Amino acid sequence: MAAYLQIVRQVQEALKLGILAEGDQLPTAARVAADTKLNPNTTLKAYRELEHLGLVEPRPGVGTFVSACPAPEKSIADSPLRGELSEWMRRARGAGLDWADVSALITAARAEHYPLV
Known part of the structure; x- marks a missing residue:
């Protein structure tokens, strides 16, 4: 699986488990790239895909924030x-x-x- 898709999947899983919630700020793409040793373009591609899926919203000069969370009938974390x-x-x-x-x-x-x- 492509590295950017792994990031997308991790964010989706964090949303499903309630680790991330609407309004939470994601780390910057540069921070993710530095922490994971990935090319910054890879993390930017992941963030663009998350935006395309309607899960995050970039706020120029401020950061990227969770804009929507899947609403399962019952939390899988529980x-x-x-x-x-x-x-x-x-x-x-x-x-x-x-x-x-x-x-x-x-x-x-x-x-x-x-x-x-």
């Missing part, structure tokens, strides 16, 4: 499934699985239950 997943992650770590193992299992399960169309 879902019982999150607790079950957290418990599964704890057990996986206890069984000696590293992040690459866990990521591979998640990718395989996602492909099985959410096949690409």
Whole structure:
């Protein structure tokens, strides 16, 4: 996945989880580029895509702010499934699985239950 799309996905996930809310200011694209060692144009492309999706609003001279949040019927952050997943992650770590193992299992399960169309 392209780096700018990874940034877009991370912001979308933060919105869904309630980590970001309407009115919150995003770090500057330059700050994201410096922190992630990405080309500043990559982060600017991500911010433009977020704007195109109607999720953020740039305010010249001030910054980029969350302008809309998805309104799920029930917060996924409070879902019982999150607790079950957290418990599964704890057990996986206890069984000696590293992040690459866990990521591979998640990718395989996602492909099985959410096949690409």
